[in-house]
Amino acid sequence: MIVDSDTGENQGLAASQLDLYAARLTERGTKSLLVLRNERLVLEQYAGGFSQTTPHYTASLAKTLVGGLALAVAVSEGYMAYDDLACTYIKAWQEDPLKSRITVRQLAAHTSGLDNAAQGTEAGWERMFWQKDPGPDALDPITCALYKAPQIHEPGTSFLYSNPGFAALAYAITASLQPTPYPNIRELLREKLMLPLGIADAEWSIGYGKPFPLDGMEVYATWGGGEFTARAVLQLGRLLLHTGRWEGRELIRPQVLRPMMAGNYKSVLRDEFPEGFLPTSSVGGFVNHYNVFPSVPDCTFIGAGAGHQLMIVIPSLDMVIVRMGDSLLQGAKRADEDFWNAIKELLLDPIPAMLLHQSPFPQSDRVRSVSFEPAASIRITGEDSDNWPCTWGEDGTLFTSYGDGYGFVPHTEKKLSLGLAVLHGTPQSFEGVNLRTETGEREGDGPHGLKASGLLAVDGTLYMLARNAGNSQLAWSEDNGRTWEWGFTFETSFGCPTFVNYGQHYEGAQDNYVYIYSPDGPSAYEEYDHIVLARVNRDHIRSRSAYEFYRGTDEAGAPIWTTKLEDRGPVFTFPRHCHRLEALYHAATGRYWLVPACNHEGSWGIFDAPTPWGPWSTVYYTEYWGLGRTHSYRFPTKWISTDGTQLQLIFSGRRFKATDYDACCVRTMTLQLAGDDIRP
Structure with a gap:
């Protein structure tokens, strides 16, 4: 994978502020930090044994890198549509009065109404959902999501973060692929995105390393279970920055990426989001549509996972930031608001001080x-x-x-x-x-x-x-x-x-x-x-x-x-x-x-x-x-x-x-x- 490097100053970022940015993030457990500006890598540093070639776990950043992008490719190829009813692909939902009304878009934007599965639960379907190798008497996560996760509210009426929603999405995408040359999500991503982007097989893996067999299909986890090098994440961020275009090819149609980059604000109002949960949900990620992060433009897109595994794309600043490592909170409170405030304070708020506001023309003499x-x-x-x-x-x-x-x-x-x-x-x-x-x-x-x-x-x-x-x-x-x-x-x-x-x-x-x-x-x-x-x-x-x-x-x-x-x-x-x-x-x-x-x-x-x-x-x-x-x-x-x-x-x-x-x-x-x- 080739990424040209340059100094921050040459790309309109103050060197002293960029150095301070990196130092502060390193102090907070950052293992990999990359900053791309104007298609030039102006910062790349690693710690704790990580390097360009070392994959790092992604946690829920997989919802963007795996679930969101696999969905975007499937829609771009015409295999499914965002507003298809999910029961088109999940036949078990067709007779359910609520689940039969869930759309694919709602699964990907956390507005389906499916309950979340809290980690650490001692018993029941929620515990089984998080088992990577379910025993003979346990249900796999996909089955838990399809048959056991309760419906908490009407589809499309409220935000509710839902890992089972992304498990159901994984099943729906995989079902849509069955008539295609790509039998599962991994093959789809590999052929349609990873190989064209120059991302080698050793730089990424998904689904905790293996699929869950169900209904004759291989269903990979899209809610977590990914491992990516920081450079692989950067490459996927560059694809978003270029609205799906890469070296003269259209890997994803630009109009298909808009629901990912523009947010879900048209179907769920801001006052219907939980208090303290700062950004607006989009297809596979979160956006700054309501300017809850005032230091950066509202086109800012964030893919985020536990431990602050982050991909931040800011199209209007021609900027991509990848951060992977330990939690920025370092043992502090872990409520949603604390999670996002750490991103705001350590990754987003420092950006205005970095910008040199350089134009290609000299200063006026008037x-x-x-x-x-x-x-x-x-x-x-x-x-x-x-x-x-x-x-x-x-x-x-x-x-x-x-x-x-x-x-x-x-x-x-x-x-x-x-x-x-x-x-x-x-x-x-x-x-x-x-x-x-x-x-x-x-x-x-x-x-x-x-x-x-x-x-x-x-x-x-x-x-x-x-x-x-x-x-x-x-x-x-x-x-x-x-x-x-x-x-x-x-x-x-x-x-x-x-x-x-x-x-x-x-x-x-x-x-x-x-x-x-x-x-x-x-x-x-x-x-x-x-x-x-x-x-x-x-x-x-x-x-x-x-x-x-x-x-x-x-x-x-x-x-x-x-x-x-x-x-x-x-x-x-x-x-x-x-x-x-x-x-x-x-x-x-x-x-x-x-x-x-x-x-x-x-x-x-x-x-x-x-x-x-x-x-x-x-x-x-x-x-x-x-x-x-x-x-x-x-x-x-x-x-x-x-x-x-x-x-x-x-x-x-x-x-x-x-x-x-x-x-x-x-x-x-x-x-x-x-x-x-x-x-x-």
Whole structure:
């Protein structure tokens, strides 16, 4: 198995913090510790006789590595489906009034209602469940789960951690495999995952080393009984990081992995989880959907077993952590809450201090630093709506647009994917008013409805770029947004474009062109490597044939433009960090600002340049700014102070701690400029 290594500093992690991280975990009984960042192994250390080639027991981490991944492969191959009734495969449940309603997904997410089997029980089915070699008069664990484990509650109504639920899942998966070339879970994992990932047979074993024979099948334990090297666990974490893709192959379909990485929050509400049990259950693991671990993004996935055998995957930080060894609690209380608090305090909370927040561009020579007002001072209105591109109209009106909501109070009578509004007042005291327009409004949730990605007021006309239109579409209004006409659609790329905004009604524009940036792809829901640029004479915005596209620069650094969209070149490159955009001209520094969200998990940046085509430098960049799943960062030019040092950031997000950022959220940002007179 080949994993390239590098220093933490080269991959955006502070060496001193990484060393401290490793030292603290070693003091708490850690035998194997690996940290992967940007596909580079930046930390690998072993203790207590363990090495790269030494397997370690996994305990319930097997629920992820064996049960969760075997299920994902079976679903990806079409052998079964998450929402199949489990009794499709467990025939003994077909006449049971409750168990006949359990789905495969519920078994894998601990919401089936099957009782748990407590370890250490002296008698009964629970004791037999934990026997690895049941005698002739004892039942094997699978039989205990199928026939003896009682049903505690209605399927899908509550969380109840259940080892027998995973035993039943093992039986169901194995039954689904019988018509296939893979007669058991071990063969399925070996052929479909381990061999393609370069994981040798000596690096892993499952099911306490052997299957349980039942109904003519070999059923391997999926609730525990695994032994894996730390590197084998890391390799499987990398597969999750890459959403099932590996070296040009799709080992698991990305849409199949989503229920594992996104959580079970849609079928069981947070208040129905036991108090103190911190993360949200997913298919085969746990996720940070409700931000119970506020120091890390809520895309964080955790596979966990007794003794703190851990695989932590953080997609938005491009990070995988593997920890194996003795319990972090070292003899302290062992309640669920203590188990997860140790993970929080020792493995997750230190991560923000490690991050160097490095962008690929040098620091701006115009802005020394950026600061934000406290989160408690953020002004929030327009709840349950998001998006908020803005432009400053001829009459002083600040126009905006919202998506997937009802706008401002009084709300619209129906939910809109694209609604228009105006903002009256000052940044500290403003009112949003919905601007109703039959020809501009659109319906449809998420990617299924048009949404404004950019607005521009110029020469008496209000222009709008709408995404989710395959790829995006231009519209315009000559009566301040009351009625709209719809024009051409970009035929490729430009899936989420935005205009460069200047001052009021385009005042301060540096030439006679209108500039449009977009991530170089068709979707507003993916992260791309590049941003592209178009321009059009302000007198011909409605004419597709008048558009030119940035191709690159000549030897003298002058821009090269082409009328052929297919010949476009990147104007900005930041691999996997180009998502939804804002663009404006910051007059006080004489710089164009490009403001990309880098993902949907709270990473974003501000990059400035003397021309629309660069060269770019970094005003601000964060890999995670600590407010959960925020996105779409906007700076209305009307709300920039005269000296350019105070701006108002409008953003949206999701619920984080006790605050719902799915709204029009306004946060003051202050710049420390590099000099008193820096205008060109």
